[in-house]
Amino acid sequence: MNRPWVRRNIGQTRLWMSMPYDKGNRAWIHEALNERMRPEWNRGAKRWEIAKTHLRPLVEALAARFGEVDVYLQFSRLEQCHGMCQRASGDDCTCSCMGENHQGAAYWKRWINVGDDVLVSAERQERHFLVRRNP
Numbered sequence: 001m002n003r004p005w006v007r008r009n010i011g012q013t014r015l016w017m018s019m020p021y022d023k024g025n026r027a028w029i030h031e032a033l034n035e036r037m038r039p040e041w042n043r044g045a046k047r048w049e050i051a052k053t054h055l056r057p058l059v060e061a062l063a064a065r066f067g068e069v070d071v072y073l074q075f076s077r078l079e080q081c082h083g084m085c086q087r088a089s090g091d092d093c094t095c096s097c098m099g100e101n102h103q104g105a106a107y108w109k110r111w112i113n114v115g116d117d118v119l120v121s122a123e124r125q126e127r128h129f130l131v132r133r134n135p
Contacts, residue, residue: 004062005070006055010094010124014040014049019062032061055091063133071111071129073099078123098127 004019019025025048029039033054040049050058062069074094081097093102111129 007072010074017048063131
């Protein structure tokens, strides 16, 4: 079975997500996140696209269902970390601290950082996390 993954790219308004095919995937997404949300299936790319605000509950639900999930988060190497980031309550950190100083993303510290951070371009860097089901 392929491991599910979630990707948050800079410049995209939605998360990208893939999980093993099941006829009930759309219903499961609604059940796990919110009945009123609107996940979109991108047929060409063969992935789900979901609002960024659902990052944490989506990752936790996928880990609970499948045991593990790969998470890829992009950060700007040019965006300086400042007080607004450090006091933020959400988890949409994209600055050069890569979530290390972001108050709303403190839960990332429980995720397993896989390998080195990857330089995507001169301006972007990516972190790969492996999130496992809570025992």
